Amino acid sequence: MSREVKIGNVSIGGGNKIAIQSMLNIKTSRVDDCVSKIEQLSSIGCDVIRVSVKDEDDALALKEIKKKISIPLVADIHFNYKYALTAIDGGVDKIRINPGNIGGDDKVAEVARALKQNGVAVRVGSNSGSVEKSLLEKYGKNEISLAESALKNVAVLEKFGVENIVISAKASSVPLTVKTYRYLSEKTNYPLHVGVTEAGTCDMGIVKSSIGIGSLLLDGIGDTIRVSLTADPTEEIYAAKRILRSVGLDKNFVEVISCPTCGRTEYDSIGLAKRVEELTAGITKPLKIAVMGCVVNGPGESADCDLGIAGGGGVCAFFKQGKVYKKVKFEDAEKEFLKELQDIVNK
Ligand code: SF4
Incomplete structure (x- = not known):
């Protein structure tokens, strides 16, 4: 040392x-x-x-x-x-x-x-x-x-x-x-x-x-x-x-885990990931938020996240620690997700 x-x-x-x-x-x-x-x-x-x-x-x-x-x-x-x-x-x-x-x-x-x-x-x-x-x-x-x-x-x-x-x-x-x-x-x-x-x-x-x-x-x-x-x-x-x-030397921030998107993506996960990043930029709380393109791989690939979203078949699934707890229609998903995010950040 x-x-x-x-x-x-x-x-x-x-x-x-x-x-x-x-x-x-x-x-x-x-x-x-x-x-x-x-x-x-x-x-x-x-x-x-x-x-x-x-x-x-x-x-x-x-x-x-x-x-x-x-x-x-x-x-x-x-x-x-x-x-x-x-x-x-x-x-x-x-x-x-x-x-x-x-x-x-x-x-x-x-x-x-x-x-x-x-x-x-x-x-x-x-x-x-x-x-x-x-x-x-x-x-x-x-x-x-x-x-x-x-x-x-x-x-x-x-x-x-x-x-x-x-x-x-x-x-x-x-x-x-x-x-x-x-x-x-x-x-x-x-x-x-x-x-x-x-x-x-x-x-x-x-x-x-x-x-x-x-x-x-x-x-x-x-x-x-x-x-x-x-x-x-x-x-x-x-x-x-x-x-x-x-490199893991500063953990006091909101880490946004987001997939690269592919042909399975059915909702605007790119836009939502950017929005989440903007909203959490100055927050020094160690949190992991996942914005995943599809429900097939999304929840499993981000199993250790404090809050996550993945879309498919007209609905977005919200999950915590890999477990789905709520499903919201595409058109209401962004608004609802950002509200949930705010709750977690303020907790
Ligand atoms: S999570 Fe789904 S949409 Fe995103 S890259 Fe993986 S398979 Fe494609």
Whole structure:
């Protein structure tokens, strides 16, 4: 099991629940816009939010943002160690930085001191596009060089006594991402920040992220996840939640079991399944609702459902735990079913 690292009021690793992260795509110095977006993301399930620090205005804005939000704030810093110090001074909960590119031991020592004094966590890591030449020559362009590059950054921080470390090693290739994190999980017990980088827009990006992140989570690898999408960050949160639910790590939701439909389907089960999904989207009660096309296979195939419906011969059968308890004519079925659903949800 990975060790626990605290990021403000969220603990990751050590068996804690997998934290969902996202990143703003608003300039950080626009404090009010950032705060309202963070509030929106937090309300739909974002546990930790990262913002980029491009210039001094951004670095100074972190303190104002931090005062107005309740989820942990992570500052993403490239090259400039002074921004890291300003961020830590402003109260951020974690910084994302690579010690290898902030300019020498004296600067790393200064950042390390500030991290330790303020109990701030740090994420270090590698990206398939920026692996050091020496590692590429030694291992080739593969999971070993990518993982070793991340571990090299970890070693730099350890030299200065920093222990609150989270590691990432991302590639845009799903197989490379999965192999790299598997390698890392063998080599270290620091918590792992898992994701497929530059995954693309919602369509392909969600597929790539689901396979990459999902495969790792099923192996028990990963402590915090980010679904990187070329889209509004809200999409990243929705996708992350669906991934956690699909791999069984979040059970507090209404799972809609619905068949693919076939020539035996006689009523609009596609429309009803969509309607059920919309109506139950925000509910955090662990329930299973089945919308099945036909009575021949429907009740049996969804025997463990809290409520189900299947149609045939002009009527829909309603069932609970696989047992039919009511039959309703097609024309009244949707209305009646949604009423029964409401009763179960409110119970
Ligand atoms: S449950 Fe019935 S309608 Fe749905 S796919 Fe199976 S056989 Fe076809």
